[in-house]
Amino acid sequence: MSWNSYYRGDGRPRDVTLAPPPPWRRLGGLEPHRAFLPPAGLTDAVNAALYLHRPLLITGGAGTGKSTVIEQVAVELRLGPVLKWHVTSRSTLPEALCRYDALAHIHALRVSEARGAAPADIDAFLRLGPLGTALLPGRRPRALLIDEIDKSDIDLPADLLDVLENGTFEIPELVRHTRDTVHVRTWESTGTAEIEAGLVQCDAFPFIVMTSNGERDFPAPFLRRCIRYDMPRPDAPALHRAVAAHLGLDGAPLAAEAAALVTEFADRIARGETLAVDQLLNAVRLVTDAGAPTGEQRRRLLDLMLRDLSGA
Known part of the structure; x- marks a missing residue:
């Protein structure tokens, strides 16, 4: 089939067979991490972050493979599927830890009351975010990508400090709950996690890779808690x-x-x-x-x- 056999701009319907996608665009085909070739010094930075249980902050231009690094590490070290938090200017720490759909819960309570049924419990309206899921206790650490953190609100890096330092957080809605144990849905999964007294405490710090396009500076307290690597051209x-x-x-x-x-x-x-x-x-x-x-x-x-x- 020639190049001009697809769209011609004449408005006439026709049946066409599209060419197969290239290897890097095939669904279920060649995984990006298999083709990624780490530049000089990157493996040292990754190993330092793993050894010291510190986040890795990778700075570089678009398309340099920053977000592919963690996929390769997760496969090689069998850390499981990578959890992903894609940061925008509206991203907040609470949404990355645990999300509570209060409006849906209130609606469900009203429906239960109208029907004379037992009130809807909070379990179904809570969901751990990507960072909250990464901090769940477990035998092995999870891998978490915090993508394009330089696009965040100016306060977000500082907000992360305590969580990244201590590996623990509280879910306010569960701290006040009458039940000590609540099962909460996890991120990108149909599974649930058992939360005791509203507290999440990791057994091992997750392996966190944060990417930045170099569009802003970060505060020194945040930077000193990271292993930093600049992707070369x-x-x-x-x-x-x-x-x-x-x-x-x-x-x-x-x-x-x-x-x-x-x-x-x-x-x-x-x-x-x-x-x-x-x-x-x-x-x-x-x-x-x-x-x-x-x-x-x-x-x-x-x-x-x-x-x-x-x-x-």
Whole structure:
């Protein structure tokens, strides 16, 4: 099927068969952590964080693999599925620890009262957040990704200090509850955890990776509790290895067109442009496809996919 066999812009319905996705976009296919190649010094930073039971703060540009690090560590150390907290400017510490749907609970109580039934208990309206789930006691530590913490409200890093230092927190709604033991749903799971007297205390500090795009500074008390690592800008050899790994080439060299594209991409990064590795992967996939566009169309598409991320 040629490149122009999909959307043509003529408004006429047609049956088409889309090309299979590239390896890094296949559902249930090649996992990103298998193709991730740690840059120099990253394994030392990870091992220091693991040994000292401290969070790891990774700073770097978009698409440098910051969030993939914890996936690789969790697989290698058998820490289980990674818990993920994607931070925004509206994120708060309480929502990361435990969420209580008070409005739904009040509604359920009114319905129970109207029907003359037993009042709805609080269990069904509580759910541990990603950080709260990571702090549950267990035989092995959990892995938690706190993604893009530099996008948080200015107070959130300071709010985290006590929890990260002590590995414990209270659930206010359960501290005042008449029952000593309550089962609360956990994050990204249908399972529940047994909470005693509203207190959660970890047996082992979770392995926490926090990522930052370097868009803001953090307070010194927060930074001193972290192991910090800055992702280097990838050079041409590193990009060649990364692309080959994602394409599953098993040591085989890249095609000439792909190799030239990688070199040009590395030069642009060296000149200070903001580009992500997944942009390069998309472009390489395009130029190496058997039915890839040529000439002016190829140039337009590469310009479209390799736009500097610092612009609009």
